[in-house]
Amino acid sequence: MQVSSFLTALCIGLILGIIFDLFRVIRTTFHLHIIATSILDILYWIIALVIAFTLLIMSNWGEFRFYIFIGITLGGGLYYKFISRYMMQLFFQVVHVGNVFVFYTNKVVNNILIKPILSLTKIFLWLLRKVKKCCNFQKTKDEL
Incomplete structure (x- = not known):
């Protein structure tokens, strides 16, 4: 016992x-x-x-x-x-791998999701301005 x-x-x-x-x-x-x-x-x-x-x-x-x-x-x-020094090395390697994973995941999400959404938003806003200008949706001074 x-x-x-x-x-x-x-x-x-x-x-x-x-x-x-x-x-x-x-x-x-x-x-x-x-x-x-x-x-x-x-x-x-x-x-x-x-x-x-x-x-x-x-x-x-x-x-x-x-x-x-x-x-x-x-x-x-x-x-x-x-054992401590080996465990510390292992933990630092795990943190390094985690940092690399987060870095590349961030790049992938940025390139696949964020940049295309921003580009589409810019294109949509540009088209909206063109349509607004073309159709003369601007208010005149008399309408205000």
């Missing part, structure tokens, strides 16, 4: 490390203002608390013993020492 609780605590530390690195990548990529960074930090701690509490309830009915604290700390430390 204690061994499985300790292993669960190690996994909690690992999971919290992964989430922390994800938040680090978000902060680094988007150059967040101090208020947004503070909100993100609070969000991290809320998520960390929910994950840790849920997993501890599932594994050992929520008993928080000293070895649980050591397991979470050790899991986070091992993650940071051996």
